[in-house]
Amino acid sequence: MSELSETLNRRGEAVTRRLDALLAPVKGPRGRVLDAMRYSALSGGKRLRPFLVMESARLFDVDPDHALHCAAAVEMIHCYSLIHDDLPAMDDSDLRRGRATVHKKFDEATAILAGDGLLTEAFAVLAGPRCHPDASIRAELIAGLAQAAGAAGMVGGQMIDIAPGRETLDLAGITTLQALKTGALITFSCEAGAILGRAGAAPRQALGAYARDLGLAFQIVDDLLDHESTPEELGKPTGQDEAAGKATFVGLLGVEGARAKAQDLVQQACAQLAIFAQKAKLLEETAQFVLERKT
Amino acid sequence: MSELSETLNRRGEAVTRRLDALLAPVKGPRGRVLDAMRYSALSGGKRLRPFLVMESARLFDVDPDHALHCAAAVEMIHCYSLIHDDLPAMDDSDLRRGRATVHKKFDEATAILAGDGLLTEAFAVLAGPRCHPDASIRAELIAGLAQAAGAAGMVGGQMIDIAPGRETLDLAGITTLQALKTGALITFSCEAGAILGRAGAAPRQALGAYARDLGLAFQIVDDLLDHESTPEELGKPTGQDEAAGKATFVGLLGVEGARAKAQDLVQQACAQLAIFAQKAKLLEETAQFVLERKT
Numbered sequence: 001m002s003e004l005s006e007t008l009n010r011r012g013e014a015v016t017r018r019l020d021a022l023l024a025p026v027k028g029p030r031g032r033v034l035d036a037m038r039y040s041a042l043s044g045g046k047r048l049r050p051f052l053v054m055e056s057a058r059l060f061d062v063d064p065d066h067a068l069h070c071a072a073a074v075e076m077i078h079c080y081s082l083i084h085d086d087l088p089a090m091d092d093s094d095l096r097r098g099r100a101t102v103h104k105k106f107d108e109a110t111a112i113l114a115g116d117g118l119l120t121e122a123f124a125v126l127a128g129p130r131c132h133p134d135a136s137i138r139a140e141l142i143a144g145l146a147q148a149a150g151a152a153g154m155v156g157g158q159m160i161d162i163a164p165g166r167e168t169l170d171l172a173g174i175t176t177l178q179a180l181k182t183g184a185l186i187t188f189s190c191e192a193g194a195i196l197g198r199a200g201a202a203p204r205q206a207l208g209a210y211a212r213d214l215g216l217a218f219q220i221v222d223d224l225l226d227h228e229s230t231p232e233e234l235g236k237p238t239g240q241d242e243a244a245g246k247a248t249f250v251g252l253l254g255v256e257g258a259r260a261k262a263q264d265l266v267q268q269a270c271a272q273l274a275i276f277a278q279k280a281k282l283l284e285e286t287a288q289f290v291l292e293r294k295t
Numbered sequence: 296m297s298e299l300s301e302t303l304n305r306r307g308e309a310v311t312r313r314l315d316a317l318l319a320p321v322k323g324p325r326g327r328v329l330d331a332m333r334y335s336a337l338s339g340g341k342r343l344r345p346f347l348v349m350e351s352a353r354l355f356d357v358d359p360d361h362a363l364h365c366a367a368a369v370e371m372i373h374c375y376s377l378i379h380d381d382l383p384a385m386d387d388s389d390l391r392r393g394r395a396t397v398h399k400k401f402d403e404a405t406a407i408l409a410g411d412g413l414l415t416e417a418f419a420v421l422a423g424p425r426c427h428p429d430a431s432i433r434a435e436l437i438a439g440l441a442q443a444a445g446a447a448g449m450v451g452g453q454m455i456d457i458a459p460g461r462e463t464l465d466l467a468g469i470t471t472l473q474a475l476k477t478g479a480l481i482t483f484s485c486e487a488g489a490i491l492g493r494a495g496a497a498p499r500q501a502l503g504a505y506a507r508d509l510g511l512a513f514q515i516v517d518d519l520l521d522h523e524s525t526p527e528e529l530g531k532p533t534g535q536d537e538a539a540g541k542a543t544f545v546g547l548l549g550v551e552g553a554r555a556k557a558q559d560l561v562q563q564a565c566a567q568l569a570i571f572a573q574k575a576k577l578l579e580e581t582a583q584f585v586l587e588r589k590t
Binding site: 026028029030032033034037080084087089090107108109110112113115116117119120121123124126127128134135136138139140142143146147149150151155156157158159160162163164165166180 | 321323324325327328329332375379382384385402403404405407408410411412414415416418419421422423429430431433434435437438441442444445446450451452453454455457458459460461475
């Protein structure tokens with residue numbers, strides 16, 4: 001097993017343990033929403049965003065426990081967004097990570113509340129001293145995460161994704177949509193390491209540029225996988241965007257064009273890491289992993 | 296017009312202006328979610344929670360602009376909770392503050408996103424330096440608001456309200472439900488003033504006790520109004536809990552019993568304010584207002 005996959009697995013398990021501790025089950029009728037939050041947050045997944053938080057933090061010798069805590073908050077935001085995006089009123093998906101989506105396993109109202117609960121809890125996690133002893137660092141993380149998650153980020157991206165005119169977006173339109181819907185949280189994940197490490201302007205900018213290229217490459221590969229894989233391989237429905245007549249990177253660039261674009265972006269992303277030299281080796285390999293992943 | 300109603304009106308208008316500035320409209324397809332957020336946040340209402348933030352802050356001579364900023368964040372949380380509670384999968388309400396609910400005016404997906412957007416933006420507002428120059432104060436506000444809004448507060452209360460067994464809750468069960476669903480944010484509103492003012496333990500405890508009694512009285516009066524008013528008077532559907540066979544304070548205590556309980560709580564709430572003497576006059580009058588309100 002490569003160093004990257006070993007590190008991905010090890011950190012993924014650490015994030016799951018931290019989420020398990022942060023989202024302790026409770027008895028009584030209120031317990032149902034915690035059960036749904038745990039069902040989503042402890043269901044695995046690649047844990048790519050937490051990995052990016054932790055690996056970016058490592059560049060600046062951040063206390064790994066602080067980075068892990070922040071990584072758990074970022075994963076809560078990711079999970080909330082999946083729960084709400086899967087709802088019948090949104091993408092109406094029954095399958096996620098190979099299991100029933102939260103509204104299928106529980107019900108729609110519980111899924112809405114579980115998403116709300118995870119979104120809220122993410123900010124509670126970042127606000128507490130275990131995240132970082134310096135409150136100004138915590139406030140900067142919260143401001144950054146709220147920006148990435150809100151109407152100027154993920155919420156705005158999802159709005160564009162379901163608003164009238166979605167079918168006929170051009171390449172610039174799709175790129176903006178994805179920069180908000182998936183790019184913003186991937187970018188924040190890398191920025192979080194820099195914030196925790198009180199990094200200077202130059203490394204911050206380099207990491208931000210890496211993350212933006214990586215996020216777009218990630219989404220293009222998502223479109224490719226959606227086009228070429230089966231629901232069994234991906235653990236979620238495939239071809240929904242195409243069936244709905246929505247513009248995608250594959251639709252606009254073709255399979256070969258999309259793959260070439262993703263390759264270019266990954267190369268460009270890795271070039272941004274030059275100032276970190278050997279220390280950024282795993283971030284480089286992560287970009288390659290994003291390109292070659294099969295799920 | 297009494298000093299209280301004049302102050303309520305003046306501060307309500309200031310909160311609306313601040314929300315208008317914080318939720319600036321944007322062009323393009325993403326603009327739709329901002330429009331829905333503004334439709335909810337700028338639609339009026341009593342602005343009771345923002346008033347409590349500002350009036351509690353005044354006890355400790357907090358900069359009114361800091362209090363107003365924090366008050367706007369609290370109102371965003373209140374509005375988000377109304378949008379999501381009104382959704383078809385939850386209470387399925389078409390009318391709120393005398394107007395179509397967000398999912399009726401826009402659509403269900405936009406309403407889910409508008410709620411998510413307001414919830415997220417509330418934390419962005421508290422994380423920024425305009426809320427308070429000291430980041431440790433901001434982090435304490437965020438931790439408190441997240442606790443009040445999340446699974447241990449409003450989200451947990453709403454879960455109990457829609458979970459199986461809701462119909463047969465006893466008085467203790469209903470009291471817990473309401474302490475989470477509506478009490479937690481009312482209590483945080485008063486605590487926020489104490490946090491902004493770096494208040495000591497005794498005034499904090501007094502304000503907290505006032506807020507808990509006030510919150511419960513507020514909810515009992517809500518049940519009374521729901522029982523006795525028309526939808527035209529309240530600007531929202533009435534009698535839904537009773538029609539659904541849900542236990543309510545009025546159902547368990549009777550009209551006279553519920554009214555007597557609310558009166559007791561308001562008297563007790565006001566007694567908690569003794570240590571603030573004349574400075575808490577408007578908070579005392581607010582408790583009376585909550586008891587006598589007609590909407």
